[in-house]
Amino acid sequence: MTILDKIIAFKKKEVAKIRAEVPLKKLIESPNFNRDVFSLEKSLLDLNSTGIIAEFKRQSPSKGIINDKVSITEVTQGYLDANVAAQSILTDLSFFGGTMADLMEARVINQEKPILRKDFIVDGFQIVEAKAIGADVILLIAACLTPLELKNYGILAKELGLEVLYEVHTQEDLDKIGDLDNKIIGINNRNLNTFEVDLEHSIKLASQIPDSSIKVSESGISDPRIITGLKEYGFQGFLIGENFMKEENPGEACLEFINQIK
Numbered sequence: 001m002t003i004l005d006k007i008i009a010f011k012k013k014e015v016a017k018i019r020a021e022v023p024l025k026k027l028i029e030s031p032n033f034n035r036d037v038f039s040l041e042k043s044l045l046d047l048n049s050t051g052i053i054a055e056f057k058r059q060s061p062s063k064g065i066i067n068d069k070v071s072i073t074e075v076t077q078g079y080l081d082a083n084v085a086a087q088s089i090l091t092d093l094s095f096f097g098g099t100m101a102d103l104m105e106a107r108v109i110n111q112e113k114p115i116l117r118k119d120f121i122v123d124g125f126q127i128v129e130a131k132a133i134g135a136d137v138i139l140l141i142a143a144c145l146t147p148l149e150l151k152n153y154g155i156l157a158k159e160l161g162l163e164v165l166y167e168v169h170t171q172e173d174l175d176k177i178g179d180l181d182n183k184i185i186g187i188n189n190r191n192l193n194t195f196e197v198d199l200e201h202s203i204k205l206a207s208q209i210p211d212s213s214i215k216v217s218e219s220g221i222s223d224p225r226i227i228t229g230l231k232e233y234g235f236q237g238f239l240i241g242e243n244f245m246k247e248e249n250p251g252e253a254c255l256e257f258i259n260q261i262k
């Protein structure tokens, strides 16, 4: 069993339990449910966009603890001050040390940029939950879902006014999504089973994504020069976690990184 299989098996049980305890009505009545969302697409396409989607990530299966000293509020404010295009927040507790409360706290401070709920979506309930906690965007990982689930969860997100970041790592993942037009597609440079990171991955798959879609490169980005290189292959978004979170002040590290992008 790979780590991804383990995460998904665990997640399915976890969601089934929460689903049995929390009525949908409660989620729908949440104040966040009727707020206007911030568009990731708009933010990434803005002429002045930095393209950086900065992640709040305390720990990970590949690295263990990255930073458990900083608060979500200080990091959120730091990322906003650095002029990120969007914020990504892990809400998985068991493998990444994140919580839904993190996202809710960030939402209180972040009233200007989109927030991605970074989690392993295996059930439509989590998409409703994402809206209720104040997310603007959800992640659908192609490797974890069937083509039908990808389609149906995409439709549900759209109906709720949320955007989707479709995550792929292989050509097979892209094939599962099917219609690639007008989507936000993230190419994860990290193999989620072996944890091997290869930035060439973004470049190899980029040519398979139509120009009507927005390309995001995810994971293992640690140098501003990489951004310049990826832009040449049509990337408009860059999801970065560990490189900022490993620092004492992730917001300042993010600002310094953004100032060095040519």
Ligand SMILES: O=C(O)c1ccccc1NCC(=O)[C@H](O)[C@H](O)COP(=O)(O)O
Pocket (backbone or CB within 6 Å): 003, 055, 057, 060, 061, 062, 063, 188, 190, 192, 195, 218, 219, 220, 221, 239, 240, 241, 242, 243
């Ligand atoms: O980061 C991991 O170890 C990991 C393991 C298994 C599944 C997912 C994992 N990471 C999720 C991500 O996609 C990254 O947090 C994100 O792209 C940022 O990556 P990085 O900049 O390398 O922290």
